[in-house]
Amino acid sequence: MKRAFSGVQPSGVLHIGNYFGAIRRFTEFQDEYDCYYCIVDLHAITVYQDPEELPKAIRDTALYYLASGLDPEKVTMFAQSDVPCHAELSWMLECISTFGELSRMTQFKEKARGTESFSSGLFTYPVLMAADILLYDADVVPVGEDQKQHVELCRDIAERFNSRYGETFKIPEAIIPEYGARVKSLQDPNKKMSKSDPNPLSYISLSDSKDEIAAKVRRAVTDSGREIVYSPEDKPAIANLMTIYSLCTGLGFPEIEDEFAGKGYADFKKALIDAIIYALEPVQQKYAEYAESGMVSSILRQGAEKANQVSSQVLRRAKQSMGLSLLADPTRRKLF
Numbered sequence: 001m002k003r004a005f006s007g008v009q010p011s012g013v014l015h016i017g018n019y020f021g022a023i024r025r026f027t028e029f030q031d032e033y034d035c036y037y038c039i040v041d042l043h044a045i046t047v048y049q050d051p052e053e054l055p056k057a058i059r060d061t062a063l064y065y066l067a068s069g070l071d072p073e074k075v076t077m078f079a080q081s082d083v084p085c086h087a088e089l090s091w092m093l094e095c096i097s098t099f100g101e102l103s104r105m106t107q108f109k110e111k112a113r114g115t116e117s118f119s120s121g122l123f124t125y126p127v128l129m130a131a132d133i134l135l136y137d138a139d140v141v142p143v144g145e146d147q148k149q150h151v152e153l154c155r156d157i158a159e160r161f162n163s164r165y166g167e168t169f170k171i172p173e174a175i176i177p178e179y180g181a182r183v184k185s186l187q188d189p190n191k192k193m194s195k196s197d198p199n200p201l202s203y204i205s206l207s208d209s210k211d212e213i214a215a216k217v218r219r220a221v222t223d224s225g226r227e228i229v230y231s232p233e234d235k236p237a238i239a240n241l242m243t244i245y246s247l248c249t250g251l252g253f254p255e256i257e258d259e260f261a262g263k264g265y266a267d268f269k270k271a272l273i274d275a276i277i278y279a280l281e282p283v284q285q286k287y288a289e290y291a292e293s294g295m296v297s298s299i300l301r302q303g304a305e306k307a308n309q310v311s312s313q314v315l316r317r318a319k320q321s322m323g324l325s326l327l328a329d330p331t332r333r334k335l336f
Contacts, residue, residue: 001033002033003035003136004029004033004141004142005140005172006022006142006143007040008023008065009041009061010040010058010060011049012057012194013203013206014060014195014205014206015193015203016276017203018195020183020247023064026065030071030075034076035076038079038307039062039077039300042080042081042128043125044057046125047119062296062299063291064287065077066286067283067290072303076306076307078306083308085314086131086311087131090124090128092318093127093131094124101153101156102123105125105126105150106146107125107126108122127157133151133154133172134157134170134314134318137170138170138172139170141174145176151173154172155171158170159171161321168321183247184240185202186203186216186220186221187199187201190236200216201219201220204217206284206287213276217272217276228260228268229257230256244275244276247279248279259271
């Protein structure tokens with residue numbers, strides 16, 4: 001089987017953008033690919049994380065992986081920090097990456113804009129992501145549109161390494177959905193829906209109650225006019241709400257336009273509230289069941305054991321290509 005790799009940060013509140021753009025899509029690959037799905041907690045600490053809250057966020061992300069339909073018998077789920085090879089390969093790849101290409105990363109420029117200082121980890125974040133992917137000989141990387149540039153950088157780094165040191169890494173391909181990979185803020189359709197947004201009205205959390213979902217949709221911004229038509233250029237707010245409705249119902253945009261022909265925003269928002277509640281209800285139920293079962297720790301432990309075995313082989317191959325010492329066993333982390 002071909003192999004897929006992807007991951008989600010355990011930082012902030014998981015929302016419907018994370019669910020539709022990433023987590024739910026992961027389930028589409030588990031029957032056809034050998035899937036490795038990581039909880040990328042090392043990426044999360046590029047900004048401060050409360051050490052009391054981070055373990056809860058890691059567990060929460062794993063629970064939503066399971067609640068969304070990932071089968072631990074089919075996929076390998078693990079926390080990034082439980083696999084030391086990620087950090088080690090990242091340093092090796094940093095040494096062949098350039099300052100110029102990292103400074104051109106759009107996400108870095110967005111997150112660093114307006115700040116007087118930022119962590120060096122935020123700057124080198126894309127290299128760690130490259131290490132994540134390359135450690136598992138991934139063929140495909142299901143990601144949102146906002147991560148496409150990072151996967152392209154990963155490909156560039158892998159090709160440079162192979163050219164300089166000999167054929168070592170498989171060159172991965174990004175798989176990006178045609179739409180829905182970038183659900184926008186409910187309060188500003190020009191911005192991506194973000195779990196770090198200080199305004200809770202801008203996103204719908206996977207844990208939101210029915211009343212909270214209804215309140216947020218009712219207060220979501222709209223465009224001038226009253227027609228329900230998909231036009232990202234002219235009506236970005238309605239286009240975003242239609243995207244969410246499409247993701248919840250499976251209907252295409254022409255079908256949605258027909259459904260609400262002659263109706264206004266109030267009717268559409270009422271239907272959208274019902275659609276979101278219907279889509280999230282089974283996820284919330286399964287989340288509660290898995291949380292009660294206490295299975296998460298053993299699933300992550302088993303996943304980390306398998307991930308360590310696979311990644312250590314690729315790291316050893318990369319170290320050999322680079323001429324580094326092979327005395328340390330990257331699995332046991334001791335001399336042999």
